[in-house]
Amino acid sequence: MNNITDLKKIIAESSQNNKMDILISLRAFLADQEDYPWVYFKNIEEIPDVFSYLHSKNILHFKNINTINLRKAKISPVQIYIMPKNKRLILIDLIDDELSDFISDHIFLVDKIRANPFEIDLIYEFLIKNKNSVDKSLFAVYEERNKSHKKLLNLTEIKKSIYDTCSSMSKKNKLKDYWINLWGDSKNYSESSIIENIVI
Amino acid sequence: MKAFLTFIRKYEQDIHMLGVKNPININILEEINLISGQPIISITENNEIIGLYLIKVNGEIFQINGNIDFLFDLKEMSDISTINVKKYNAIRYYLINTFYNLSMKEFGLYEVQLDKLENTIFYNYLHADFEISQLKTILIREINRSDFSYYIKKRLIAQLRHIRPPSKKILRKKIDIDLSGYSIHINTFVQ
Numbered sequence: 001m002n003n004i005t006d007l008k009k010i011i012a013e014s015s016q017n018n019k020m021d022i023l024i025s026l027r028a029f030l031a032d033q034e035d036y037p038w039v040y041f042k043n044i045e046e047i048p049d050v051f052s053y054l055h056s057k058n059i060l061h062f063k064n065i066n067t068i069n070l071r072k073a074k075i076s077p078v079q080i081y082i083m084p085k086n087k088r089l090i091l092i093d094l095i096d097d098e099l100s101d102f103i104s105d106h107i108f109l110v111d112k113i114r115a116n117p118f119e120i121d122l123i124y125e126f127l128i129k130n131k132n133s134v135d136k137s138l139f140a141v142y143e144e145r146n147k148s149h150k151k152l153l154n155l156t157e158i159k160k161s162i163y164d165t166c167s168s169m170s171k172k173n174k175l176k177d178y179w180i181n182l183w184g185d186s187k188n189y190s191e192s193s194i195i196e197n198i199v200i
Numbered sequence: 201m202k203a204f205l206t207f208i209r210k211y212e213q214d215i216h217m218l219g220v221k222n223p224i225n226i227n228i229l230e231e232i233n234l235i236s237g238q239p240i241i242s243i244t245e246n247n248e249i250i251g252l253y254l255i256k257v258n259g260e261i262f263q264i265n266g267n268i269d270f271l272f273d274l275k276e277m278s279d280i281s282t283i284n285v286k287k288y289n290a291i292r293y294y295l296i297n298t299f300y301n302l303s304m305k306e307f308g309l310y311e312v313q314l315d316k317l318e319n320t321i322f323y324n325y326l327h328a329d330f331e332i333s334q335l336k337t338i339l340i341r342e343i344n345r346s347d348f349s350y351y352i353k354k355r356l357i358a359q360l361r362h363i364r365p366p367s368k369k370i371l372r373k374k375i376d377i378d379l380s381g382y383s384i385h386i387n388t389f390v391q
Contacts, residue, residue, distance in 0.1 A: 078369045085259035085376035088384070154337050156304060162254045163238050166292055167314035169257070170299035171307045 004087050008094060010073050015098040025069035028078045029097045030088045035063040036119075037111040046135045051138055055189035059115050059180065109121070113149060117179040118158075118172065121146050145183050151180060201269065203247045203277040203384070205375060207284060208238045211323045217242055219280035219329050223249045232264060234386075237288060237322030239281055239375045243270040259376030269384045279388045281372070281380065286371045289320055290332045293366040294339055301359035310348065317346045332371065336360060 007026075014022040028034045037059065037105075041050050058112060061165045070077055080088075112119035127134050156175055161168070182188065204352065208229070209216040215229045216222060225248050232252070234240070243251030243266060251266030263269060271277075279287070295318060301312065320341050330338065343356050377386070 081369055082205065082372045082374070084374055084386070086379050089380050090379060157308075162256050163235070164257050165235060165315055166295035167299050167307060167311065169292075170296045170302070173296065173305075174300060174304065183256050 004091065006085075007075065007091055010075060011091065011094055012097060014073065017074075020099065020102050021065075022069050022073045023095050023099055025091060026073070026075065026080075027067035027099070028066050029070060029077055030083075030092050030095070033110070033112065033115075034066045034077075035059045035115045037062045037114055038109065040108045042106055044130060047130070047134060048138070050109070054109075054111060056186055058186045059184050062115075111146075114184055115180065117149060117152060117176060120150060141189065148182065149179075189194045201243060201250070201274065203241060203243050203274050204280050205239065205241050205272065205277055205377065205386070206280040207288065207322075207326055208234045208236055208240055209323055209327060210234055211319065218284060220244070221247070223247050225249055228252075228265065235322070236319045237291065239288075241271075241277065241377070243274075243368050255375065255377060257376070259378040261377060261379075271379070271384050274384050276387050277384050281375050282369050284326050285374060286332065287326055287330075287335075287375055288322075288375075289371050290335055290366050291325065291339075293370055294335060294360060294363060295321070296361045298339070298343075298356050298360045301355050306352075309361055310352065313347050317342065317348075320346075332365070341382075350374050 010092060011023065011026070013158075014020075014026075024038060024040075025034075028036060028038070036058065037054055039050050067077055070080070109123060111123045113121045113123070121142075124142045127139055127142050131139060150176070157174070158172065159168070164172070204217065204220050206220055206221065207218045210229070213227075213230060215226055215234075217226075220242065223242075223244050229252070239255050241253040241255065241261065242249055243253075249265065251268075251270045253261045253263050253271070257263050257277060261271075295352055299307075299314060305356060309312070321339065324342075325335075339360055340357050343353055343360070346353065348356070374388075377385075
């Protein structure tokens with residue numbers, strides 16, 4: 001059982017002991033982003049290795065990493081799930097404060113759109129900014145994914161409303177699963193698949 | 201002045217906020233596009249609604265009635281939704297997973313019927329006393345009574361029969377509200 005005081009203590013201890021992965025994983029769970037692929041690195045020259053790592057892993061792998069990190073810190077994922085939003089937001093702010101120095105020293109990437117088509121394509125934005133340091137074929141993959149994403153959202157016409165009814169939630173879940181089948185799985189980022197996608 | 205977090209119960213002109221005595225101007229809710237089971241925050245004073253906030257699934261709140269943001273002035277909000285939240289979570293869990301059986305095209309074709317079925321279920325059962333274990337039977341009965349064709353009913357019921365009961369984790373989840381920037385406290389100990 002973790003209450004907010006316990007979690008604040010864990011956050012402070014993890015920060016003092018430089019256990020940044022625990023903070024990142026806890027933040028992911030608090031923000032309902034536990035299956036979003038993430039990676040951090042120091043130099044822009046590491047981009048090929050970073051993307052080869054991201055492409056080699058499935059979404060489930062990142063969820064497992066986050067779960068394991070939480071368990072290391074003796075935090076129950078269920079307790080995080082049922083925690084009220086207000087308390088979660090307090091903890092997210094606290095983690096963001098603790099991570100600020102670390103983030104300013106590193107390049108931190110979260111491929112939100114890979115696990116959820118209703119997110120912003122941060123990776124594509126990052127690649128556009130660093131186009132000169134990125135291999136053309138890698139850029140082409142994410143350009144293709146970005147186009148595919150826009151096309152999907154245009155075709156499915158999800159209405160914007162404040163409250164999501166059950167049918168609207170169900171439709172979103174269906175679209176999410178369809179998207180994950182297209183662009184979530186690691187095999188879709190392999191060289192041959194990418195060429196196939198582009199040709200099609 | 202009091203703030204309540206509760207659910208809407210609405211069928212045509214019959215509107216209630218579960219757990220709150222009907223304010224004299226409850227009819228102002230008729231003009232708003234609400235559905236039974238929708239969580240809202242209502243601000244009442246002297247048995248009148250003076251403010252209303254809608255809540256997004258991610259907890260974001262949107263004020264749609266009232267001249268000022270009352271949540272800045274209030275110290276406490278009574279969370280009456282906790283009384284029915286298990287039933288709310290269970291109904292949503294089953295319906296979301298049942299509707300998943302439909303194709304993207306069918307979602308568009310049957311949008312009105314799906315919302316009507318959801319409204320009927322929440323209107324009839326969210327405030328009622330029943331065991332969560334009885335819910336599948338209740339939902340099958342309501343699907344059979346709905347306007348869908350025999351073929352769609354059959355598919356929805358087949359899908360519903362395959363859904364595992366919701367876990368305690370799903371049932372215990374409270375309504376998310378993002379009150380960042382406010383100092384209001386949520387009181388869940390409501391009798």
